[in-house]
Amino acid sequence: MNVKSKPMNKAIKSGYVSKFKLQWKDLDSETYHNHVSIELPRHNIESQSIEESINFLCNCLKKAATVAVPSKIIKLKGPQFKASPTTLTLLKISKEKYQLWKSHVKKNDHLKTDKILAQRNLRKQLRKEQFLDRTQFYNKLMDNPSNDMFHTLIRRNRGSRNKDAICIMENGKHHYSATDQTNSFSRYFEDLTVPKDNGYDPEFLDLCNIRHNIFDELCKQSSNEPQFSFQNICDAIQQLHSGKATDELGLAAEHF
Structure with missing residues (x-):
């Protein structure tokens, strides 16, 4: 599913800034779940577009993490150098x-x-x-x-x-x-x-792009939206890798 999301463009401040890292091993699951449960009913998914709904969900997860997950300073403000x-x-x-x-x-x-x-x-x-x-x-x-x-x-x-x-x-x-x-x-x-392997098949890439375009056109022409079960979503979340860096929206696998 292609979603056009607008990443946050934070202004780069001059000098040194403090950096924090979320400690997911110390997560307060109950507080996290309660915050998400309170925030989600405030959004009317029927009257909003997919992009707006996903952005709301991303902000909801980040706010819940801020409340329920303690953070650790990994870089203090100010220059650091070795002094004899x-x-x-x-x-x-x-x-x-x-x-x-x-x-x-x-x-x-x-x-x-x-x-x-x-x-x-x-x-x-x-x-x-x-x-x-x-x-x-x-x-x-x-x-x-x-x-x-x-x-x-x-x-x-x-x-x-x-x-x-x-x-x-x-x-x-x-x-x-x-x-x-x-x-x-x-x-x-x-x-x-740049691929340098002699076994690289550009025709296979072209075929994948053609299939993707056909699938995209069929979805636009069809009035039936794809249905995902609860188990489908759980299986997809289970395949995410934890302990990795956040994406352009500031979300990690632990948020889900």
């Missing part, structure tokens, strides 16, 4: 110098000079550790390449904190900017999706 004991010490000194300068009404005296010097030492140490971290990562990537390292490199290039890789070579060409490297990865994955 030296960096932590310099960070503490920098904060103390700033608070001391602030307590003296931020005068332009030796306290301000001490604060600036402490901040410079902190930034110098951070740049040094970040350089060593990038160097070690690239050396490890070249010596022992793996899928995990490959995806880590992609996340680094797409991130806002980390700098892009030094260079990526594609067919003899060197890519230095993050945009060129991203396009190179895009072409690589596009090449992976």
Whole structure:
């Protein structure tokens, strides 16, 4: 059944945001069931289209999950980076110098000079550790390449904190900017999706498309809507895979 659903387009906020994950193992089944039972009678399915009814059902399930399923923070707000004991010490000194300068009404005296010097030492140490971290990562990537390292490199290039890789070579060409490297990865994955097996049968695909179009036309011409039993729906739900990511509507298999 083809349904035209409008996914939610959330505005991407700048900076870091907190992320939560629903803990379905701690689900309060009674609360979830009661919330759905109260919400469903408020919708008149006879006077609404299929798209409107499905959107209402999706929102109902998400609201019930918000009420009955506890969530766990998987990413806190703010930047996270590895700090060495030296960096932590310099960070503490920098904060103390700033608070001391602030307590003296931020005068332009030796306290301000001490604060600036402490901040410079902190930034110098951070740049040094970040350089060593990038160097070690690239050396490890070249010596022992793996899928995990490959995806880590992609996340680094797409991130806002980390700098892009030094260079990526594609067919003899060197890519230095993050945009060129991203396009190179895009072409690589596009090449992976192209079927290269000699046993691939494009005629079978065309036949499937013809059957789908015929079935679609028959459904439009027929006044009898397809009937689904309660057991059909239960069997379909049982075949869903749990523990997977949500779809574009924010629903997972656990919602159903």
